Each structure stands twice: as structure tokens, then as C-alpha cells.
Amino acid sequence: MSEELFPEPEWLSEEVKTGTTIIAVTFDGGVVLGSDSRVSAGEAVVNRVMNKLSPLHDKIYCALSGSAADAQTIAEIVNYQLDVHRPRTQYHRTFNKDVILLTSPDDNVVVKQKKKQHLHEIGHILNAFEFDKAWDRTVLRKIKEKVPHDLSIEVEDDPLVCSAATLVKNISYKYKEELSAHLIVAGWDKKKGGQVYATLSGLLTSQPFAIGGSGSFYINGFVDAEYRKNMTKRECQEFVVNALTLAMGRDGSSGGVAYVVTIDKDGAEEKCVLGNELPKFFDQ
């Protein structure tokens, strides 16, 4: 009696890979990132709707490819490291004057000043202060001086895309032998506008556009021929969707739906293009 009678399917022990096609393109005023949604383990598809565009910060996203575990872990680590750039105070955009605190989601109690003080003392609130919706960053900076020193406020500008890409590159380079993931970092910052960085094997290079993943080999010619400088946002999104469609059509490890994220000075906008909404190409 041999093991062949009950062979364990190979995909059970196979590592989960994101077969994938990922692409990031700059346009005049921002970047557009795109990815497919298929995650495979050997020959089986384990997740057909995975969003491979992972946020590192508000206006910086990265596209994952390669080993799913390695890519997810790198993205989460860099996301954690970039949290340093978040203002440490907790404020709610919808509250006007007072920060209304509830001791537990089930309570319907508005908490008064003395109670807030007590909650802060026993550690249920880390940082909080009252603010007015109309205040902006410059006002917050002035408040910084007036707040007690044990409530630390770090009002910092959003991180540069280059910083985020460098953090990713450092991890990819240091653990080059152990990891097998390729992340493309793209985003918008005040200094240089929309940028795309490729971080393959620990190299860091800024490019007008970048493609990655197993499906990218099929569209190298297409993107080289069709890319133009200074496209509009609309044209860029169409370019990305076309590239993804062509790659998903030819690569067995890419498929599902297309996720598209557009980042400009106003923020990031996520969109999902379903399979039947993708453009149709010559398909006999």
C-alpha cells in the first residue's frame, strides 16, 4: 500500500502565492495603481477577490505580488512604521466643540469633564482634546504649546512616498534570501507630486510607471507602446484597466476582478471593476 492511493493534493502544502498582475502609473497630478484579485496555492485558487493594493498611509499605497504571506507582512510592517507620521491626538471629524466620550459602546451617556479627567488618569483615554471643526493644521500647531507635556502631540506632515518606498526597500534588501515578494510603492506627496517606486529584490528606482507579477510579462510590450507622459486622470485609469485586462486574459495566475486606486492631492479613491465590466479585446 503506497501513498499514491491517497495522494495529498499538492496545493495543500504549496505556499500561497499571489500569481498576479500589478501596475502603477503616474499622471499629471497623481498616480493610479491597479491589480487583479487572484490568489493561488499551486493549482487551486484560494481567494478570488483579494485586494492587492494595500494602504501604507493615507496617500501612499503599495501593490503586492509574490508570496502572499511575505508581501502582506512587509506591507503591515511598513504601515506600522509609517503610523509615526500620524498625529497622536485622537480627534473625531464629526464632533464640533466637545469630544463626546462614551465609556462603552452600549452606554448612552455623555461624559462630562470630570469623568473625562478620571478616564484619562486610569488609562482609558490616551490622548484627547477638544477642538473645533473649523480649525486647521496651523491652529493645531499653536495649540501644541498649550497642551500639557504628558499628552504628546506629533503634528507632522504626511510622509514622502520616497520614505515609504525606502522602508519597503530596506526590508526587501535585508531579507533578500528569505523573502520572495515584490512590492510596488506609489503615492502622492506635496514635494514631488505623484511618484511610483519599484522595489524588486531590494533595488529602489523611481519610474513613470511600473508593472510587476507573473502577468506583467505579457503586457511589457503593451505598456511600453501605449504609455504617454502627462496623461489625464481618466486616460490613466483607462490605461491601467486595459493593461490589467490584457494580462488577466493571458496569464493563468491572474484573474478575478480589477482593483484600481487613484491617488492625488485630495486623497485616495478605491474602485473595483467587476469581470463583466472589463473592456473587451479581440477574443476568438
Add this chain to the structure above:
Amino acid sequence: MATVSVCKYYPGGFSFDNCKRNALLEADISKLGFSSPAARKTGTTICGVVYKDGVVLGADTRATEGMIVADKNCSKIHYISPNIYCCGAGTAADTEMTTQIISSNLELHSLSTGRLPRVATANRMLKQMLFRYQGYIGAALVLGGVDCNGPHLYSIYPHGSTDKLPYVTMGSGSLAAMAVFEDRYRPNMEEEEAKRLVRDAIAAGIFNDLGSGSNIDLCVITKGKVDYLRPHDVANKKGVREDKVYGHPVTGSYRYKHGTTGVLTKTVTPLNLEVVEESVQTMDTS
């Protein structure tokens, strides 16, 4: 006088050298005449689905050791916290210990925050631990629970990648179970419909996969309540042997009617024995 010694530089982090040694040994072991011990695996079908009020987790109950069923009724749905449960596929020991470790850490964390733990926290802890061991811990998990943000369902792979989805399946029978889900899943199902769907998915795994079998366990988690239904469905009932065939009792009885075997000859030989010693030993029947 100089000593020439080469110090081996050990970089930080885990050393997986023994794994390479094990792989080489496994390749040669048949030549030496031994066979490597088979780890007990839960061949398994596990799945979970998010419905209107919470999550339903389901699992079969067969544990295999190579080609033999080691446990016909093992429990694959593990407790993590009062509102979070986890099904485990892969190596039985790995899933058991991993879930116990994370359950313990999560309880400490929950006491420290003073809040009911969140499913995302359990997910993070599990994935970080599995990634640290680079896939050598063979635990594929389906994690589900209800917390302050609603019902959540995650699938966690041995190498440390996770997916957050409305319905997931894992294990050797996962393709069979996924086929049922892909056909009949709808968002916001009612509890009975969700339980039926999970039961049917596990049944598909049990009947179409050799590594899964026996009964179906379900765990229904809602806000504030957990129903651990073990067994929910005894899909494989052991047959009952018939008591009598042609009037003769069959089950375990080897009594036959007098005259069943014909007697051909009969010889009686008395044996002459001498009584040497006779003693009486009283038995303590108190």
C-alpha cells in the same frame, strides 16, 4: 603563536538548519530500512460563513495518521475567546497548540485592555506567529467571531497570509465545500439557512474527500451567544448488525445448536491422578 580558528557567524533570527537535515534524512530513510513516523493530520474539511447576525463555523471530525483514521470523532473547532472560535486543518498538534497559545495570550490582552477581544487582534497574533515559523507549523485555520464591529471571518494559511472574506473553506475537502458555497451563498442569510449551507458544505467534503469523514460539528457565534453543536449531524451512522439470521444469533455469538457438527467416534480414557495436596483459600468478598 597564533591560533587559526574560524568562528561561525550566526546571524540573528531562527535557524532552520535542522529542517534541511530532516529533508535529507527523509530522502534516504527508505534505504536504511526505516520509515519516518507519520504525523497525525486532520485531513479535513473546515469552513465558515458570515450571516445576518454572526458567523457559522463548521468542521468534520476525522483525524488521519497516514492512511488510517486515528480519531473518528475529534473536535476541530477550538476555543479562542468567549466570542471567537477557530477551526483548524493540517497537523493536529500544530493547530491544537497554536490556538491554545493564542487563546491564552488573547485572554491576557483582553484583561489588560478591559474589553472583549476583537477578531482582528486574534488574526494578527496568529498570522505573526505563523509567519515567524515560515510555514513549518502546519496549521491552516478558519477564524470567526463577533465583536464590537460586527461579525468577522478570516482564513489563515500556514505561511502567515490571511484573507478576510464572507465565506471560506480550508483543508483537503475545501474544494468540494467551496463548490457548495459558490453555488448557494447569499449575503445576509438567516441563521437556519446559514447552518444548512455550512452543513451541506461539510457534507460535500466528507463524502467526496478521503481525508474527511464522520460527523459534522457546527459552531454558531452571535453577539453575546455561542452555540457549540457537537455533533450537529451524524452523517455517517455505523450500521447495526442483524441479531439473528435463520434463527441463529449472529452478533458475537459462537454458540451453535447441538448436532450442527456430526459426531463420528467417541472415546473415553480415564486418567489416574493422585491427590497430593488439598488446601482451601478463602476469598475476601467483602
